Structure formats: structure tokens, C-alpha cells
């Protein structure tokens with residue numbers, strides 16, 4: 041999951057030189073203090089528990105097995121990636137006899153988005169001490185994985201949870217809904233990389249704004265179904281199974297609560313802002329962000345699972361698979377994944393270019 045900009049924390053060049061010398065003298069040390077780290081590898085309000093600056097990939101990998109200030113971030117999302125791989129695997133195998141049955145395709149795309157999100161996040165946190173530029177590049181790709189996940193969760197929501205007979209054009213046209221979802225996902229990646237590359241006062245705000253727009257779009261099928269449609273509609277009103285029970289409503293509210301809590305902790309940097317240095321290893325805002333996002337994903341999954349079961353129970357498989365094709369599920373997802381990764385790659389190249397201009 042994404043990190044914010046490093047703050048300046050009154051660092052001086054002398055500090056950096058001293059810290060690098062300190063680290064170089066003591067080769068056996070694995071944990072460093074804030075003042076020993078170069079500015080670009082410091083976390084706001086985090087005082088200790090840093091890994092060696094400019095670690096090699098092997099040193100980063102070894103950091104999996106000792107406690108440092110990235111341990112919680114790495115392990116929380118390794119566990120989440122494994123959990124969702126199993127969860128989706130079980131769900132897909134329970135649905136249809138053939139894994140590539142059209143009914144399964146949106147679920148497979150969503151599984152891909154979720155597992156890639158958590159594994160990219162764990163990888164970014166694991167290797168971010170490689171260099172100051174490497175740190176930024178790690179999180180450019182992390183942002184692109186978040187955007188890719190948003191797109192694939194839009195696919196699951198559209199195909200399994202959109203209201204039937206809503207007469208909303210957006211719910212009758214997968215091309216329209218998914219094109220908008222792709223556009224939002226590119227905007228989120230672009231916005232996050234852009235604000236990270238050029239800091240300004242509104243960087244967090246802009247990042248949040250594009251993420252909120254993408255989130256509203258991804259939950260639109262459920263939101264509209266819950267508020268405007270009825271359960272088992274016999275007349276011309278739209279039909280949404282999320283109105284049939286209080287369960288999906290509670291899943292949605294919990295999903296929304298954890299998503300906004302994650303955003304709140306991320307943007308306020310609480311609690312470490314209040315007592316800096318006390319939450320270095322566990323309990324800081326980024327740890328809350330990781331846990332809240334994983335719990336929010338679980339509730340989104342439960343919503344989709346409820347809708348799938350309701351459609352199967354009401355024999356609406358045909359209605360669901362009418363619009364499904366390999367093109368608008370797996371192929372579209374892979375395309376969006378590469379385009380998002382392309383945006384991250386472009387920003388990474390621009391960063392390299394900018395650094396070489398500065399050196400010259």
C-alpha cells in the first residue's frame with residue numbers, strides 16, 4: 041500500500057554525510073536511527089528501526105527475518121496476499137465445473153487484481169531501502185497495483201452486483217462502465233505518481249480525491265441497487281439482491297468504514313504525529329492503513345459473494361453471463377495492468393532523467 045511523501049524533518053547534508061559514514065564503519069549493524077538515514081529514506085515521525093540505507097536486494101530479503109520498521113508493512117500484506125489467493129481459489133472452485141466458465145471470469149480478474157495489489161505492496165515495502173530513487177520507484181509500482189485492483193473490483197461489481205432493469209445506461213453497457221473504470225484507474229496512478237514526484241501542499245488531497253472518485257465508481261452498482269431498487273421486483277422497478285437482506289448493507293457499511301478509516305489514518309499520520317518515535321515498529325498510521333485496507337477488501341469480497349449466491353439461487357446466471365466475455369474480463373484486466381505499470385515506468389524513467397540533469 042502506498043506511502044506518503046517523506047518530510048523534510050530539518051535534515052542537513054552534514055547529517056546525511058555523518059550517517060552514511062556511521063553506517064559504513066559498522067558493517068554488522070542492521071538497524072539505524074532516523075538521523076543516520078539519508079533524507080529520502082526517512083519516514084515522517086518515525087525515529088528508529090530503519091534498515092541500512094542503500095541496501096542490496098539480498099540485504100532487503102534478509103530483512104524479512106528481523107524486526108524493523110517495515111516488518112509490519114511487509115508481513116501484513118504477504119499474509120493478505122496468501123489469504124485472498126486461498127479465498128478466491130475456493131470461491132472460483134465452488135462456482136462452476138470449469139474454471140474458465142463465463143460466470144467465473146470476472147471473479148478470476150478480481151482475484152488477479154487483489155493478489156497483485158497485496159504482493160506488490162509487500163514487495164515495495166521490502167525493497168524500498170535500496171536507494172532514494174528506488175524507494176520512489178517501488179511506490180510508483182505500488183500505486184499502479186492499487187489502481188489495477190480498483191479496476192478489477194469494478195469488473196466484479198459490474199458483472200455480479202449491478203441492479204437488473206435499472207434503465208441506467210451505465211449498468212447496461214459494460215464498455216461504458218469499464219472504460220470509465222479504466223480511466224479512473226489511470227488517473228489514480230498518474231495523480232499518485234505525479235504528486236509524489238513533485239511535492240506540493242495539496243499532494244495528499246489530490247491523491248485522495250482521485251482515489252475517492254474511483255471508489256465511488258467501483259461501489260456504484262451496490263449503492264444504486266441498495267438505495268433505488270427493490271428485492272424480487274415484480275413490477276418494472278429495478279431488482280437488486282442487496283436489498284433482500286440487511287447482510288450486504290452491513291458489509292457495504294463496514295467496507296466504507298474501513299476504507300475511509302484507512303484514508304483518514306493515511307492522510308493525518310496519526311498516532312505517530314502526536315507521540316513521534318513511539319509507534320516506529322508497530323501501531324503507526326501506515327500499519328492501520330494496511331490492516332484497514334485488507335479488512336475493507338474482505339467486506340467487498342463478501343458483498344460480491346452474496347450477490348453471486350443470490351443470482352445463482354434466483355437462476356439469473358444467464359443474465360449475469362450475457363455481457364461476460366474473455367475480452368471484457370481477463371484481457372481487459374491484463375491490458376489495464378500493463379497500462380498502469382507503463383505509467384509507473386514512465387515516471388520512474390522521468391525520475392532518472394531528472395537526477396542525471398541535476399548531477400550535470
Ligand SMILES: [Zn+2]
Nearest residue numbers: 041042043113
Ligand atoms: Zn503500504
